[in-house]
Amino acid sequence: MADADDTISIVLADDHAVVRRGLRLVLDGEDDLEVLAEAGTIDDAVRLVKAHRPDVVVLDLNMPGSVASSLDVLPTLASEAPDTRVVVLTMQEDPQYARTALAAGANAYVLKEGADTELVEAIRHAAAGQVYLHPQLGARIAAAPAEPSGPPDDLTEREVEVLRLIALGHTNAEIGKQLFLSVRTVESHRAHIQQKLRRTTRAELVRYALDHGLVG
Template sequence: MDVVCPGTDAGATPRTTVVLADDHLVVRAGMRLLLSQDRTFDVVAESGTVDETLQAVHGHRPSVLVLDLTMGGRSSLPVIPDMLSASPETRILVLTMQEDPAFAREALRAGATGYLLKEAAGEELLAAARQVSRGATYVQPAMGARLAMTGEGADGTDPLTGREVEVLSLLALGHTNQEIARRLYVSVRTVETHRARIRDKLHVETRAELITAARERGLLT
């Protein structure tokens, strides 16, 4: 395991500590370079296997763990609960090539706070790391929409239709039923029907719950 010692200055603002877990050295080097451009992040360790990652999390208790789903031919999914047990305050951002929503669903259910594909732009990785470090959930928008419409969300809820996804997004942004009806060229009664179905499927009532549900599905950033 390669360890990078944190460089901190006396009196400096605490930085977000990060462990990078990927079995490809060049991938880790790229992530380290990207994160080093943002002075709020401090990469404290790197690992290339599942066991090394568990050791790094236990030893460093980082703010964020950027985790590949497969390292050395072994899945890291079953070990996510162990990592969180070793460091409950660590937020796990999965960075993977796995586009199947089932993997995102399982990662989020296991305790990951974010899910991002390796094809994402560098700025999105930084944005995702910032968001999960604050305790918020981040799912790449395209993946979030697929989760919402296929029902493969972190909470096992029923699938939303494409129109329900649109309505949920607009509700979470603060639009009224009347405003949504004008935007979607439908009647207010139709919006009310969609809203009722969303409420029943996701078990949400308040505006705060709507916002949380939308964020979990990658509909808000």
């Protein structure tokens, strides 16, 4: 939570040092903002948030680390530092990315191209427990249709078919017969599915299929 003097404490996480320096110059120019630490990887960001418990973490969407995306650490941050708000900083202008980030627990979604003018406002909104989106991006999200029920993790149509049959309890051999594929090809599809979804057991794949409406 913010201190009594209303100074908003921040952990700044971006894998490009030059970007961090530029952003820090902007943030340090504000009397009510204080950057406590900087991180260049997802793992360092999590460690520093746990250590400093800042009011806000500014989190680049794509950084190196032990998980595929910064969004994957949001549940960890919510558990370990529930009072820290998340401002996602990204180059992704696709409304679906913003929708996914907000659904995952981010409080603000800021495009890097406008960070020098938007980031301060986004941090203040997030610290107050409010949601911030650039008006134009917010309008695009409102206008864009929601992603259809199904997997958002870049699965191909064939992989969706294989995943659905796995969830229905079919063996690799049975899936191969239904889809006219060899068992080896089915095994390859299954491996790709597990890699993309970061789920390895059949129970995890079934839960994913249920959560995304692939099976009734």
